Amino acid sequence: MHTMKNRITRVAALALLAPIAAGAQTQVTGAGASFPYPIYGKWISTFQTAKPNVQINYQPVGSGAGIRQVTDGIVDFGATDGPMNDTQLAEFKTKRGSDVLHIPTVLGAVVPIYNLPSVTAPLRFSGEALAGIFLGTITKWNDPIIAKANPGAKLPNADIIVVHRSDGSGTTFIFTDYLSKVSPAWLEKAGRGNSVNWPVGLGGAQNAGVAAAVKQTEGAVGYVELIYALQNKISYGVVQNAAGEFVSATLASVSAAASGAVANMPADFRVSITNAPGKDAYPIASFTWLLIPTKIADPAKRTAIVDFVKWALSDGQNLTESLSFGRLPPAVIAKELKALEQVK
């Protein structure tokens, strides 16, 4: 009986102390894009070892869900692979009474993959060829439009089997955004989006589904994230950029695409860098953004979020390359640090 009473007092004391202990720990939640999740996860764990009193929880639920959750105030910050549109920004303002900042964090790229055993050197794709293939107007591998860019390649007289993503995805957004820029016919027929009305082709779920379908089907062509292609050692094609050069996707050529866009970077960072100018720029590249509300009422949370983002933009950038993400050009980072001052 005596020990029982003791235990109860002890539990009660703990219950009283618990909120005080938790008060010292700042909890921040975020949700959104799954594409940058590997680097965000790494950033969060590294940041937390330096600042043990901050606990950040990021859930890779998808860009669309991330935008919705930050708009509804369910999470403290969001993340997306495609910028919010004007309607979404207006909705954010009416719901939350403040603006939302788009903060580019890293760069990603999308690469065309194909299965042609007779072709040894990386296949070269012009924008016209890619758009034609995915529109279904180019149906054979030895089509003159493909052959023109690949002199000497043994292109078979075989059907092209198009494979695309079946799940809504930022990868699809980047790829269709590029096709919309290089082909008016694509813009009119399918347009850009996380999911679009594909004129031809099979759908594979996730990067893995597309890669599996392409690997197994001779004559297939698809698209995956550069990181996925690099980590799984899938060979991919070279794409013609706005300057007319055929560029392979590398971390350097992806960063070059961002540098090319610095000159006309809008103040809110909502910019597409597909088909970017610059001789070395890889044309199917994109920023991925954190969505930070400009008004964060809780001062502890505000400090934690701003500190984390500032750290990610400085020291955090050194971790990008080990995970195959493209690092931001310094000029963009300088602009972003200035924009972060708006967070109050």
Add this chain to the structure above:
Amino acid sequence: MTAANTASAISAARAPTAKTGARAFARRFFNGDEIARAIVTIAAAVILLVTLLIVFQLWTKSDAARERFGWGFLTSTTWDPSGEVFGALPFIYGTVVTSALALLLAVPIGLGAAIFLSELAPPRMSNALTFLIELLAAVPSVIYGLLGIYVMVPLLRSSVAPVMKSLFGWTPLFSGPFYGYSYFAAGLVLAVMILPFIVSVSRQILLAVPPEQREGALALGATQWETTWRVVVPFAKRGIVGSVFLALARALGETMAVTMVVGNTPKIAASLLGSGYSIASVVANEFPESAGLHQQALIELGLVLFALTIIVNGLARLLVASTSKMEARA
């Protein structure tokens, strides 16, 4: 307590006076009858409530899409998320075709296996085999999907499809190019997935047929097969049909395994070798990254699947009812 006392208590409980009625209630209550009654009633009500809540949510969350597209949603074949035009027909078609194909393949095999296990196999073998078959039901659907992608699709492409095409290529059902990802592949995977439901439930039902039925038939001079097919199976028919319903519901709602092999093309292909899409698959694929009207249309698809399940089940029930009536008349 004496016997006379007990008798009077029982008669008092039966008498319709208020005082004794209350006492009878109290007795039933303390015996647990009333408590049990309340618990099972609540359990039944919860099921009804959850179902109604699902319908209510699907209905209210799809109001803008229903208003915009009306009944045309069910007959339109365009699915264009970036242009905000949505029609459900390719998905309804794909769901029905893959499920029907799965039933067509799984019902004869499942019923045959169940008859073997209950009527012919020695009990020890029957139990061991049933255990194995029930294990099939525990395999996660993503595993079936992966097996579909990496094993079944290449096999179909290299050896099965050429044979099918040479045999049935003249019908529109097996025409056109075959890349592996197709209604046919999805139907095959679904057939394997629903097989354990049919076998395991049907076997239980067949085993529950009273031995007197078999003995009677045998005594009348029927052979073993005649006994099984003319007496045992008809006796168990309702239960067997029930197992097929269960399997069908599983096939209609299956998401992961179907999306991995069906090709995910929101178009209607006449050929079973063509690629298509199913309702559950498109919802799972596109919902996480959807917003606005696109999301509303996906929720409306959920409503359509719900209605489709009710209609299919209703039709099947009617079928059973009409055949048993015909038999009664005969």
